[in-house]
Amino acid sequence: MAVQGQEVDAPYIGLWTRLASFTQDDLAALLHGKQVVRGSLLRGTQHLALADDYVWVRPLMQVILNRTRQAAFGRVTRGVDVEELGALARGHLAGRTLTRPQLRDLLLERWPEADPTALGFSAQALLPIVHTPPNGLWGRGGATPFTLAEEWLGRPMECSPPIERLVVRYLAAFGPASVMDVQMWSGLTRLRAVMEAMPSLRKYQDSAGRVLYDLPDAPLAAEDVPAPVRFLPWFDNLVVAFADRTRMMTAEQRKAVCVGAAVYPTFLVDGTVGGMWDLKDGVLTVEPFHPLPDAVMAELASEGARLMAFAGVQEGEIAWSPPRSSMTTS
Structure with missing residues (x-):
């Protein structure tokens, strides 16, 4: 339904590790074709979602977005009428796309004493806004474009979805x-x-x-079902989907993976977190939490080579960090 998109490349890796044949162009085409959109959804954070899902999930998230906006910017926007802010931002965006700084500067004309950052982010919380391509494409940064979701998709948000x-x-x-x-x-x-x-x-x-x-017809997987190694990206849904993360990792391992609001990239061994990884400057650094059998190391090396190929790394290499021997598997 939705994949975490705070890190631009993360959704691509998250889909690649789950699908038999997936390319960067597959997701880029869906973004350009408006079948997939990027915007604030679950937990009020950036996600990529099917357009058909965005139109009903986004209204359910409004209560969260209101709450997080108030917590972050309520004090510095005390003199700002929130309803007026939403209406004015909608008017500025009607028929066009603006970057957050551009919209912020227009709103400052109405509230010159308000915190500029608060105005831009408040508009994003108050309105269904999507960030249109090239935002969300592999390796693309830059200013974040704001577009009214209803205009981009050509349909309204659903009213009171269950x-x-x-x-x-x-x-x-x-x-x-x-x-x-x-x-x-x-x-x-x-x-x-x-x-x-x-x-x-x-x-x-x-x-x-x-x-x-x-669900009543959902099968339960047998305990002996093989679980091959997998590389998970930043903020992967499998890690953030549970309050009880001991399903995936020990409490000590969680302290290394979940730091503040960040959830670092991990790799799975037999269905649980076996360590962390990073891909930078053509080097895939793999850091196990505990010593791994030679067969698992070989499987990680093979999967790591596939990951580098997907990321477009030419002649990359794998750097093995020593296991964090103090981190147990139970």
């Missing part, structure tokens, strides 16, 4: 999961009553006694 729809989509990807897991992934709160009132959901209980929910 939260249950979001719960079902989450469980289809990540179930079985707890209420807290769904809330962590989405940023929404007070979902317990919603999920308890969904009679079709199947219920399980984990070893700690927590209730886990799943």
Whole structure:
């Protein structure tokens, strides 16, 4: 439904590691064709989503965006009427695309004493805004363009979409999961009553006694299903989808992977986090959390070569960092 897009290249790597045949041009074509858009969604952070999903997910996220805007900029925008700000920003964007600084400067004409940064980011929170290509293309930086989503897509946002729809989509990807897991992934709160009132959901209980929910026809994978090594990008959904991240890593490993608001790139071994990686200046640095068998090292080397090829690295090399021997696997 949506992949994290705070780091521009991350969605490409996240899709590459999951799909049998995927190229950078595949996602670029979807962005140019308006089938996929980039904007603020889950947890109020940047995501890429199918246009068909954006139009109903974005309205559900408005409460989160309002809350985060108030927390970040409420104090420095006390003299700004929020409704007027939203209406004025919409008027400035009607029929055209502006960068955040351009929109900020136009809003400053109305509120010259306000914090400039707060005005630009407030508009992004208050309105359904998408960031159009070339923003979101592999390796492309620069100023962030603001376009009204309704105009870019040629259709309005859905009115009052049901939260249950979001719960079902989450469980289809990540179930079985707890209420807290769904809330962590989405940023929404007070979902317990919603999920308890969904009679079709199947219920399980984990070893700690927590209730886990799943779709009624969702199969459970056998414990001995092979899980090949995988390289996950920054902020990968598999890592951020659960409140209980011990499914993926130990508490000590989480301190290295999840630092502040950042979630660093990791690699999976047998379905759990085995270490971290970085690709810079043609060198793929692989840092295991603990010693790995030779067969796994060989598999990582092969997958790492594929990753560098996908990233367009010519004659790259792999640098193996010593294992963080103090980090256990349990």
